[in-house]
Amino acid sequence: MEPHIETVIDRNRMMVSDEIAIRIENMNKWYGNYHVLRDINLTVRRGERIVIAGPSGSGKSTMIRCINRLEEHQAGRIVVDGIELSSDLKDIDKVRSEVGMVFQHFNLFPHLTILENCTLAPIWVREIPSKDAIDAAMHFLEKVKIPEQAHKYPGQLSGGQQQRVAIARSLCMKPKIMLFDEPTSALDPEMIKEVLDTMIELAEEGMTMLCVTHEMGFAQAVANRVVFMDQGQIVEENNPHDFFTNPQSERTRLFLSQIL
Numbered sequence: 001m002e003p004h005i006e007t008v009i010d011r012n013r014m015m016v017s018d019e020i021a022i023r024i025e026n027m028n029k030w031y032g033n034y035h036v037l038r039d040i041n042l043t044v045r046r047g048e049r050i051v052i053a054g055p056s057g058s059g060k061s062t063m064i065r066c067i068n069r070l071e072e073h074q075a076g077r078i079v080v081d082g083i084e085l086s087s088d089l090k091d092i093d094k095v096r097s098e099v100g101m102v103f104q105h106f107n108l109f110p111h112l113t114i115l116e117n118c119t120l121a122p123i124w125v126r127e128i129p130s131k132d133a134i135d136a137a138m139h140f141l142e143k144v145k146i147p148e149q150a151h152k153y154p155g156q157l158s159g160g161q162q163q164r165v166a167i168a169r170s171l172c173m174k175p176k177i178m179l180f181d182e183p184t185s186a187l188d189p190e191m192i193k194e195v196l197d198t199m200i201e202l203a204e205e206g207m208t209m210l211c212v213t214h215e216m217g218f219a220q221a222v223a224n225r226v227v228f229m230d231q232g233q234i235v236e237e238n239n240p241h242d243f244f245t246n247p248q249s250e251r252t253r254l255f256l257s258q259i260l
């Protein structure tokens, strides 16, 4: 179905534990009068790989942005790694460093080198000695297979390389959870695979991942659950096999007929 996944995937290493990483209960959010998220309930256990699918404008980005508090919700609860995201939340940096986020448009700092992009937050937010931050950054740049780019600037790299830097930069904060918001949507087809391969490796190492993506091959290969959103609601969730072969709602069937 998808040309981008040729990698043999080791699902045995993708263990889901009983421990809860994220708990969202009856969460609602408005932009002004616009009710963008409606009664969202979602529990994510450590080691889960969840793909969030749904039409444009259904609230996927808003939902994952609420999880690292780039957006605030107005009703219900979000608990991330035991930290309740509430209006009196004191330790927003702790949430942000435990929850890595990768965006569609990479969001690297253009005036900093690749290495500086990767060491900035560890040095200034986590207060890690700069030598240790550099060692860690080089380790993760090797992991995403571009250590030789460390002293270049983002504009000198391809889109796929920049996105792998964005992933490495997140990993430098030692996150327990990674959020991906359409990480391959802005990439040329030949670069999609290199980014998906990086994500697959993370999944195999047991990272808890929430991925908004239209890469349904990735969903089938890597996800343990697919969550389908429409009009601000979670309409359906299922394991990938049943989600694709036996969608429960008319809205899901319509969506799948348009993208597959």
Ligand code: ADP
Residues within 6 Å of the ligand: 031, 034, 036, 054, 055, 056, 057, 058, 059, 060, 061, 062, 063
């Ligand atoms: P998706 O990621 O599924 O495409 P979004 O979460 O980006 O959806 O957006 C959901 C809805 O909220 C859309 O109708 C969008 O126009 C609206 N929206 C998103 N961000 C804002 C904002 N900052 N202010 C007002 N409306 C917004």
Ligand code: MG
Residues within 6 Å of the ligand: 060, 061, 062, 181
């Ligand atoms: Mg979006």
